[in-house]
Amino acid sequence: MLSGYTAVYNATVVDRLLAEGAIIIGRQNCDEFAMGSSNEHSAYGPVLNDADNTRVPGGSSGGSAVAVQAGLCMVSLGSDTGGSVRQPADFCGVVGLKPSYGRISRYGLIAYASTFDQIGIFSINIPDAALILEVIAGADDMDSTVSQEPVVAYSSLLSEERNAGKKYKLAYFRQALEHPSLDPEIKSAITGLIDRLTAAGHSVTAIDFELLDYVVPTYYVLTTAEASTNLSRYDGVKFGHQTAEKTEDLTAFYKKNRSEGFGREVKKRIMLGTFVLSAFYFDAYFAKAQQIRRLLSQKSQEIFNNYDALISPNAPCVAFKLGEKQGDATEMYLADIYTVFANLVGIPGISLPLFRTNDGIPFGIQVMSDQLKELSLLALSDQLMQSEGKH
Amino acid sequence: MVAITDQLIDDLAHLSRLTFDDAEKAAIKTDMEQMVQFVEKLNEVDTTNVDPLLHITPNQNIFREDIVEGSISREEALKNVPKTDGTYILVPKVIKK
Numbered sequence: 001m002l003s004g005y006t007a008v009y010n011a012t013v014v015d016r017l018l019a020e021g022a023i024i025i026g027r028q029n030c031d032e033f034a035m036g037s038s039n040e041h042s043a044y045g046p047v048l049n050d051a052d053n054t055r056v057p058g059g060s061s062g063g064s065a066v067a068v069q070a071g072l073c074m075v076s077l078g079s080d081t082g083g084s085v086r087q088p089a090d091f092c093g094v095v096g097l098k099p100s101y102g103r104i105s106r107y108g109l110i111a112y113a114s115t116f117d118q119i120g121i122f123s124i125n126i127p128d129a130a131l132i133l134e135v136i137a138g139a140d141d142m143d144s145t146v147s148q149e150p151v152v153a154y155s156s157l158l159s160e161e162r163n164a165g166k167k168y169k170l171a172y173f174r175q176a177l178e179h180p181s182l183d184p185e186i187k188s189a190i191t192g193l194i195d196r197l198t199a200a201g202h203s204v205t206a207i208d209f210e211l212l213d214y215v216v217p218t219y220y221v222l223t224t225a226e227a228s229t230n231l232s233r234y235d236g237v238k239f240g241h242q243t244a245e246k247t248e249d250l251t252a253f254y255k256k257n258r259s260e261g262f263g264r265e266v267k268k269r270i271m272l273g274t275f276v277l278s279a280f281y282f283d284a285y286f287a288k289a290q291q292i293r294r295l296l297s298q299k300s301q302e303i304f305n306n307y308d309a310l311i312s313p314n315a316p317c318v319a320f321k322l323g324e325k326q327g328d329a330t331e332m333y334l335a336d337i338y339t340v341f342a343n344l345v346g347i348p349g350i351s352l353p354l355f356r357t358n359d360g361i362p363f364g365i366q367v368m369s370d371q372l373k374e375l376s377l378l379a380l381s382d383q384l385m386q387s388e389g390k391h
Numbered sequence: 392m393v394a395i396t397d398q399l400i401d402d403l404a405h406l407s408r409l410t411f412d413d414a415e416k417a418a419i420k421t422d423m424e425q426m427v428q429f430v431e432k433l434n435e436v437d438t439t440n441v442d443p444l445l446h447i448t449p450n451q452n453i454f455r456e457d458i459v460e461g462s463i464s465r466e467e468a469l470k471n472v473p474k475t476d477g478t479y480i481l482v483p484k485v486i487k488k
Binding site: 247 | 393404407418425426436438441453467468483
């Protein structure tokens with residue numbers, strides 16, 4: 001759809017990085033319109049995982065993850081609507097930070113689902129992620145959805161927080177670790193970590209989360225609805241793909257442009273989004289999902305009233321083989337089970353590359369905190385990376 | 392579960408401004424059946440007296456001064472237009488004789 005498109009202005013994040021002397025090296029591959037969990041839905045073909053070229057890098061921001069994994073750059077940006085920064089970071093063994101909803105201006109970011117989308121950061125360590133966040137976060141006249149909260153000096157405060165050696169109150173969802181889809185190797189790595197954290201003086205509590213099996217369906221109803229709306233701008237008139245065929249009227253022209261320009265996964269999601277928004281089904285699906293989103297948001301507030309952070313797997317499995325998950329239309333969707341919660345409730349989440357399988361495939365752990373508590377999240381993450389010997 | 396009929400697919404395709412040939416239509420129908428069945432699970436959750444959540448931050452009405460900024464020139468605006476005469480964007484004829 002956007003083949004040959006040349007941006008005519010910079011995203012706010014790019015301008016802010018350039019203003020601080022950053023060197024922008026290039027663009028990176030991702031799933032078409034950020035829709036995918038494996039990078040296999042890209043018009044350019046899939047990115048390969050640098051740890052094992054037969055495996056996917058995760059998605060949608062797979063190119064951004066591999067660029068850092070393979071040492072092509074120190075830091076890269078991606079977008080995270082339901083895990084598209086944290087899951088590829090997990091699959092590629094790098095740090096992946098999705099800040100709170102609204103922490104970073106989205107001016108210049110292509111919209112997928114506007115109540116979920118957030119720009120995220122890939123890096124090799126926590127101080128780099130903190131520094132980049134400090135540069136790119138904050139209010140922006142060009143994005144009315146961005147938070148007006150002042151930006152914390154994440155980078156300099158991180159070392160102070162780290163030296164304080166704080167003991168944290170942590171929680172995890174019992175249902176998340178006991179989920180039948182979770183790879184036993186991931187489960188045992190996280191259980192081991194919980195034991196070490198407890199031994200180090202932190203408290204780690206198992207809490208119940210009965211809605212775990214509903215987060216992915218809720219996420220897909222809401223995001224496809226928003227995507228079908230956001231992607232209506234691709235009509236092939238002002239920019240984007242335009243058909244070479246002659247069409248008899250404007251509607252046929254739009255249909256032809258869009259049908260030729262969009263890939264299969266994108267069309268699937270536009271169709272589902274149109275379905276859940278159509279008058280007859282609106283209450284049964286869209287309004288229902290919005291109600292469940294409120295229940296999830298209440299759950300999140302309840303958790304963070306009592307705990308500093310929530311720990312969880314990033315994905316039920318490690319990086320899978322290319323072409324492995326191409327069966328049922330929803331098979332790949334379930335891989336988002338651990339990441340979509342943060343987007344549904346607008347909290348920050350970070351993927352920390354702490355582990356490897358016996359075959360040498362990297363995977364990590366996800367840490368989430370309350371909205372706009374990035375400093376605390378980064379400080380805890382830094383402490384975890386240090387104590388697990390990842391520096 | 393809602394029956395995904397050919398008629399429903401046609402209606403949704405029209406609303407989505409998409410077209411599918413016969414083979415694609417069979418594929419999207421299967422995809423839709425699987426996806427709708429997948430989201431059907433939400434009916435199991437009791438949401439009696441729960442208000443839909445529309446905004447996930449407390450932010451309201453973030454305004455800025457009404458000053459023209461961030462605009463691009465006509466030349467830049469036309470840079471990515473598939474068909475243009477240099478001044479206007481060209482589309483198929485919309486008014487029939």
